Amino acid sequence: MTQPSFRVDVAKEQFIFSAAHFITFAGDICERLHGHNYGVRASVEGPLDENRYVVDFIALRDAVLEQTTALDHHVLLPSDHAEIKISQDDKETTATFRDRRWVFPNEDCVILPVINTTAEEIARVIAERVQQKTREKFGNALSWIEVAVDENQGQWGVCRLPW
Numbered sequence: 001m002t003q004p005s006f007r008v009d010v011a012k013e014q015f016i017f018s019a020a021h022f023i024t025f026a027g028d029i030c031e032r033l034h035g036h037n038y039g040v041r042a043s044v045e046g047p048l049d050e051n052r053y054v055v056d057f058i059a060l061r062d063a064v065l066e067q068t069t070a071l072d073h074h075v076l077l078p079s080d081h082a083e084i085k086i087s088q089d090d091k092e093t094t095a096t097f098r099d100r101r102w103v104f105p106n107e108d109c110v111i112l113p114v115i116n117t118t119a120e121e122i123a124r125v126i127a128e129r130v131q132q133k134t135r136e137k138f139g140n141a142l143s144w145i146e147v148a149v150d151e152n153q154g155q156w157g158v159c160r161l162p163w
Contacts, residue, residue, distance in 0.1 A: 005143075008054045010061050011041035017072035019110075021117040024083065030097045033075075038122070039150040040068050042130060046142035046163070055138050063133040064147075067126045074110045075102075076117045086111055119149040119157025127159050 020035040042064045046054050077086050077095050085096045093109040095102045114121035127147035142163035148156045 005045060006048055006054045007043055007045040008057060008060060009041060009043045010057060010064060011039070012061060012065070015040040015042075015064055015068050017068045019071050019074050019076050021076040023116045023118055024081070024097070030084075030100065033102060036151045038068075038071075038119070040064060040123075040126060041148040041150075042127070043146045043148075044138070044142050044163070045144050045146075046138075049141075055134070055142070059134060059137055060130070063130045064126070066133065067129050071110055071122075075104050075108055076122070077109055077111045078114045078117050078121075079111050080113060080115045082115075119151045119155070120159060121157070123147040123149040123157050123159040124161070127161050131161060131163070 016037055016039050018035060018037050020033055022031050022033045024030045042060060044055055044060065048054060075093075077093070078084055079086060083097055087094050088106060091106060093104050093106050093111070095104075112122070112125050114125060124147075126149070127145050130147065131145050140163070144160050144163050146158060146160040148158040150156050
């Protein structure tokens, strides 16, 4: 007999964050700086615990909310792009791509450990950070965590990580 599997999903209205970004694509095209009202959904799969739930909804919700709040109203920049270079001094963050240059106050920027600030990469970063924040509380019984980032009302980038 096959055992049932269980999953918890959280997708709250407060998981919306507004942020600006730009990405490169097709090898050498760098799009203009623009923004999205991103939405986030998070899921974890695992066995039921002694309370008969996978994880505490509130703990998962709070961990996701911490990440979306940290990204809200910022410019998202990649730290690992081959051609988008990021530098900072005590006041400003400068991003360059070939002959283009953007300068922002440091407090307006979040530099993410990604190659490109795509929805898929943002989903990975959120998933990794939620996993780090909840691993001690949730333990090692979960199978995976999945985070989905919606950048345009139905255009989702999704990352699933083994727990």
